[in-house]
Amino acid sequence: MGLREVKRERTRRLIADKAFELFSDNGFGRTTVEQIAAAAEVGPSTLYRYFPTKETLVLEFVEDSLADAVTWFREQPALDLPDGLRAVIEQVLQQLESNPDRVRAVFDLAEQNSSVSAHLNDLIWRFRDDLADALVQRLRADEPQRAEFIAALSAGITMNVIESVVRVWVDHPGTVEAQTLARQAMHLLTTGGLPLPTSPTNPRSPRQGATRPLPH
Amino acid sequence: MGLREVKRERTRRLIADKAFELFSDNGFGRTTVEQIAAAAEVGPSTLYRYFPTKETLVLEFVEDSLADAVTWFREQPALDLPDGLRAVIEQVLQQLESNPDRVRAVFDLAEQNSSVSAHLNDLIWRFRDDLADALVQRLRADEPQRAEFIAALSAGITMNVIESVVRVWVDHPGTVEAQTLARQAMHLLTTGGLPLPTSPTNPRSPRQGATRPLPH
């Protein structure tokens, strides 16, 4: 790796760090790109070359965590699907837990600014799309449309577990382990412990009513 | 309802319709707000009073469809949860099917423009949040954190069914019924027909491997 790439990585990180600093101090909306560029001692053009939008400054870390897990999943054709999906969840959570301050900062910013929130949610959906794509290639392809449908649902549920776990995890700092929550979620999923929409043509599937106690 | 409100509704609809026209003809990015305002024969200030951002011009219809369903759900405390969630899905799909052209246009625009896509996905998550909030009030509250978690997962799965169904439905126009797809999805969910992430502490739950055929 030449000096060129080293410097590139350095300035990229410098810009992102300064951006987080300013966002935390003054809020996302009250920080201009010029201020960030000035703080990082680069020109605005340079900043835009690294980060195409102001939001990517905030979200790159989360995006990478998600993308890495999908990439890893694609490289594990031997693993069966349920274990693979569990591993994806664990990997993403592990990545996020490795930098809890930044994750919390991201969610704070998303709560304050609707554009950040929008791009964060967009990014999570793209993760779902990527994971679904990886899943399709692992499903029997004799009914492609059905396979796509199943892949979308399975990937969506996986995404949901991650999102719900992370939400609780950032809302209750220190009191819960993300991995523990994830395991609880998977247990609920596989044991029918969740109230799910039921098809009327499927007369007697296990159902919970409003008056039933929460499953243990 | 006085003349004032009639006019308000009329201009609001006029602006949104002209916007869709221009977006379809020239694309989202190549249409300026001033052009839309001019086409609707109002000043830009007026347009911004009705639609705070350019994206809301596109997404209001979908947003309303989702919000209406949640509102309806809140008003049905007698219905048990699985039936209620199914009804929510059916209502949203029915709303969207009532205006297929617009739905398709929305998804086209979302595919072309990343900001539209971001706001669309954001809106879907807000639906999940609202539905989860409604669900929490229907779950036993002696363990609030657990109830919130379960509500988030259930609402998330409901959201997923809707999203996956709509995706297939817009991608294969005319060949599938949205309601049929939804029923298939619910059947898959309640019969364990989907590959789901499994918890390792839950040793023998039904699982599908990569080599297992797709469930029927």
Place this chain on the structure above:
DNA sequence: AGAGAATTTGGTAGTGACTACCATATGACT
């Protein structure tokens, strides 16, 4: 080491979304 190629950088001049503000016009009510 040094010349030349490739790439990175910073600056300039825009466009267009969006805000704050004010003066005018229009429907509502007595």
Place this chain on the structure above:
DNA sequence: AGTCATATGGTAGTCACTACCAAATTCTCT
């Protein structure tokens, strides 16, 4: 008709982001 509340249109400005160019920096090859 007159007064009040609200809706409208216009002006001026901020800021994210783009296109483009000239200068600086790093890489490559001899």
